[in-house]
Amino acid sequence: xxxxxxxxxxxxxxxxxxxxxxxxxxxxxxxxxxxxxxxxxxxxxxxxxxxxxxxxxxxxxxxxxxxxxxxxxxxxxxxxxxxxxxxxxxxxxxxxxxxxxxxxxxxxxxxxxxxxxxxxxxxxxxxxxxxxxxxxxxxxxxxxxxxxxxxxxxxxxxxxxxxxxxxxxxxxxxxxxxxxxxxxxxxxxxxxxxxxxxxxxxxxxxxxxxxxxxxxxxxxxxxxxxxxxxxxxxxxxxxxxxxxxxxxxxxxxxxxxxxxxxxxxxxxxxxxxxxxxxxxxxxxxxxxxxxxxxxxxxxxxxxxxxxxxxxxxxxxxxxxxxxxxxxxxxxxxxxxxxxxxxxxxxxxxxxxxxxxxxxxxxxxxxxxxxxxxxxxxxxxxxxxxxxxxxxxxxxxxxxxxxxxxxxxxxxxxxxxxxxxxxxxxxxxxxxxxxxxxxxxxxxxxxxxxxxxxxxxxxxxxxxxxxxxxxxxxxxxxxxxxxxxxxxxxxxxxxxxxxxxxxxxxxxxxxxxxxxxxxxxxxxxxxxxxxxxxxxxxxxxxxxxxxxxxxxxxxxxxxxxxx
Numbered sequence: 376x377x378x379x380x381x382x383x384x385x386x387x388x389x390x391x392x393x394x395x396x397x398x399x400x401x402x403x404x405x406x407x408x409x410x411x412x413x414x415x416x417x418x419x420x421x422x423x424x425x426x427x428x429x430x431x432x433x434x435x436x437x438x439x440x441x442x443x444x445x446x447x448x449x450x451x452x453x454x455x456x457x458x459x460x461x462x463x464x465x466x467x468x469x470x471x472x473x474x475x476x477x478x479x480x481x482x483x484x485x486x487x488x489x490x491x492x493x494x495x496x497x498x499x500x501x502x503x504x505x506x507x508x509x510x511x512x513x514x515x516x517x518x519x520x521x522x523x524x525x526x527x528x529x530x531x532x533x534x535x536x537x538x539x540x541x542x543x544x545x546x547x548x549x550x551x552x553x554x555x556x557x558x559x560x561x562x563x564x565x566x567x568x569x570x571x572x573x574x575x576x577x578x579x580x581x582x583x584x585x586x587x588x589x590x591x592x593x594x595x596x597x598x599x600x601x602x603x604x605x606x607x608x609x610x611x612x613x614x615x616x617x618x619x620x621x622x623x624x625x626x627x628x629x630x631x632x633x634x635x636x637x638x639x640x641x642x643x644x645x646x647x648x649x650x651x652x653x654x655x656x657x658x659x660x661x662x663x664x665x666x667x668x669x670x671x672x673x674x675x676x677x678x679x680x681x682x683x684x685x686x687x688x689x690x691x692x693x694x695x696x697x698x699x700x701x702x703x704x705x706x707x708x709x710x711x712x713x714x715x716x717x718x719x720x721x722x723x724x725x726x727x728x729x730x731x732x733x734x735x736x737x738x739x740x741x742x743x744x745x746x747x748x749x750x751x752x753x754x755x756x757x758x759x760x761x762x763x764x765x766x767x768x769x770x771x772x773x774x775x776x777x778x779x780x781x782x783x784x785x786x787x788x789x790x791x792x793x794x795x796x797x798x799x800x801x802x803x804x805x806x807x808x809x810x811x812x813x814x815x816x817x818x819x820x821x822x823x824x825x826x827x828x829x830x831x832x833x834x835x836x837x838x839x840x841x842x843x844x845x846x847x848x849x850x851x852x853x854x855x856x857x858x859x860x861x862x863x864x865x866x867x868x869x870x871x872x873x874x875x876x877x878x879x880x881x882x883x884x885x886x887x888x889x890x891x892x893x894x895x896x897x898x899x900x901x902x903x904x905x906x907x908x909x910x911x912x913x914x915x916x917x918x919x920x921x922x923x924x925x926x927x928x929x930x931x932x933x934x935x936x937x
Contacts, residue, residue, distance in 0.1 A: 379687035382452065382639050386690050394688045395696035398455050398679050399704070404567045404729075405676075406430060407722045408458035408466075412478060412671050416470035418604075424711040425604060426475065430458065430670045431705030435698040437661030437673045441654060442694030450628075450654030452635035453683045453694045456661055459674040460519040460726075460733060461623045464784045465616025466671045473613075476605035479669045481617045483607060486662030486672065488621035493655035496625065497648065503622065504833055507793045509740030510754055511623045514761045514789050516734030521765075523730050526723025543581060544720025547574025551728045567725050574721035604669050615787045617672075621659075622790075624674045628658045631675040638684045745830040745839060749800035753793055761789025811862040818850035825867055825876070832869035834936065841934050842867075842874055845914040849878065849930065852907035856928070858882040869936075873916075878930040885920045885930055 380386045386394065409430040413423040437456030444451020462485065469477040492499075527544040551570025554562050562569065632654040636647055654675070662672045683689045704710045741754060764771060764785035808828040812821055822843045829839035857863055858881045866877040886905035912918050917933040 377687060378639070378689055380690045382689055382691055384690045385692060386688065390688065391690075391693060391696050394686065394690075394693045395700050397682060397686070398453075398693065398697045399700050400568055401678055401682060402434065402455055402457040402676055404571060404725055405458040407717075407726060408460065408463050409671055410722075411463065412466050412470045413475065415467040416475045416478070418475065422475075422604060426670065427711035428705045429604070429668050431701050431710065433661070433665040433668050433670050433673065433705075434458075435701030435703075435705065436664055437658070437698075438694055438701060439698035440657040440661050441675065442691045442698070443657065444650070444653065444691065447653050447656065448660065449657040450632045450635065450650045451691060452632065452639065452650070452654075453679065453689050453691055454631055454635055454654070454675050455679045455694060455697050456658075456673040457676040457679075458671060459624065459627075460515055460730070461627070461674060462617065462620045462672040463522075464515075464518050464786055465613050465620060468616070468784065469610055469613040473608060473610040474605055475669060476608040477610040477613070478671055479605065479666045480607035480609040481613055481666070482670070482672045483663050483666030484609070484614060485617040485621040485624075486659045486664075486666060488618050489625055489659030489662060490656055491659075492621065492625045493652045493659060496629070496652065496655065502794070502798070503626075504744075504750075504797065505835070506741050506744050506746065506750055506754055506833065507757075507790075507797055508623065508626045509737045509743075510757055510761075510793050511619065511626075511737070511786070511790055512740060513734060513737030513758070514786050515623065516730050516732075516737055517762070518784070518786060519726060519733060520730035523723045523726035526719050527727060528723075529720060541720055543574050543578035543718055544724045546577040547571065547721040548724035548727060550574065551724060555728065567728060570728065571717070571721060571725055574724060575717065578718045578721060607666060607669070615791075616784055619787055619790045620672065621662075624658060624662075624672065625655050627677070628655050628675045631677050631680055634677070634680045635683075635689075638680060639689055743835045743837070744833050745826070745836055746833070747830045750833050753796040753800060757789050757793035757796060760792040761785040764788050807866065807868045809867075810865050812865050813862050814850065814853040814857050818847045821846040821850055821865070824865065828867045829869065829874070832874075834869050834874055838874050838934050838936050841914040842876060842932075845876070845911045845932055845934075848907045848910045848914075852885065852904045853880075855903050856880070856883040856885060873936055874934045876932045876934075878932075879923055879927045880929075881927055884922065884928040 380390065406427060409427060410423065413426045418426060434456050441449050441454045441456060442451065443449030462482070465481070466478050469481055527541070527548060529541055529544075547570045550573035551566050554566035554569040558566065558569070629651050632651045636650065658673070658675060665671065665673055683693075744750065746754070762785060808824070808831070810824050812824070825842045825846055826839055829836075829842070853863060861881045863878055863880040866875075868875045868877075883904075885908055908918070908920070911932065914934070915932040916935045917931075919931045921929040921931060923929050
């Protein structure tokens, strides 16, 4: 869909306010995360209501910071903040043992970690490859999916329980899935809200018939905001989980900012890392503020990028309006009680829907890479170790208390295993491959070389595919420019940011700046090499023909991994 109101536009109020309310409604579902944390801390109804009100205020501040785009703070895009499953497992564990104060302090540390990451993200990218990030997202999806199933079925970790609220949860899940699969494009964008609404109606009907029980917080109370709720503390045993969450949140911000760049620039070519770093900085500052207020960590919202693109309204002023709206809601008496009145089974159904997308997102990130034996072992072993935390708990129960509490969750365990294996398998691994190619062998040998090199380096399949097409075009021109009987020296190098290919040979140079003359002899070397250069430029971000000091001719191609 075309952009109706671009990034710097000034939409009229009749457009601005509905657009802001749409983003608020889409993000409101994520208030289930602070609700679950408050319940894990054993908070009473009044404290829980204040906690949710403060959570809304924090969302407003985070959204405004992300849309700021000034003084190096904020991506400058319509990218609202929401609560995320990334911080949920360690936050629930910290709340159960240290209360809301422990969650607040650790959230501030996570925010500080994100701020640090925004400054050094490019330097550490090699030690945090995409497949490891994909593993983190996948484990998060599994953990959230199991939690949501327990909420829908009203059972504990070992399957005990079950209440009369289960039917409402199942109805909500069916409605969400139905809207997402068979609904119109507009309905699919609000499938979560549809499921939530239908689930509430089903619960109300069952409650009227006496077939459901009134849940905690089912009575709407016009309670006023209370702050502070607890003094921030620092429980070091849960710190690894929050640091891992900050890493995953930083990667998610990067992806959302890149998606926003694409949506706002039809001619988008490559990532603008200045807005990425500014977006990560705003995310970190927002989480420091959230912790100071007393709530859990936030993150950017991929669904809002899709909503902005679908409606054609990407103006940053919508972000400011949505941020102000969140703050006003947080200060409004009774707003938090509406969230508390939602049955747990209905919330579980919504979470299950979200968990499936998180899980698939992680798997997609992993499979975008060409995985060799090293990366396959890294991901496979780390995933099994992460799952073992909940499937074979006896192993970890036997560990000393300080080790068991430091591990904290399967997420931390899996992330630590993946980073350790990745560091070990980097020993002896090379990022530079060199090979001599005879033009008489044809393009197939060149394609196999770059494919194997890409697999060994863990390059994305899209990047390797561009390199393969580029080399095929060169192979067509090589017999006319390479001296008969000689070979072409091929060097390929990948550094997580780009794939560089250097070719050198004895013979004639490629027609670097020659225009393709359609009236010329199509079998002439100049015509063929000129045409090949034109076609190769479609696959490379940078392409340069050179003359080497030893008199050989060369060709250097760079393909960015963006």
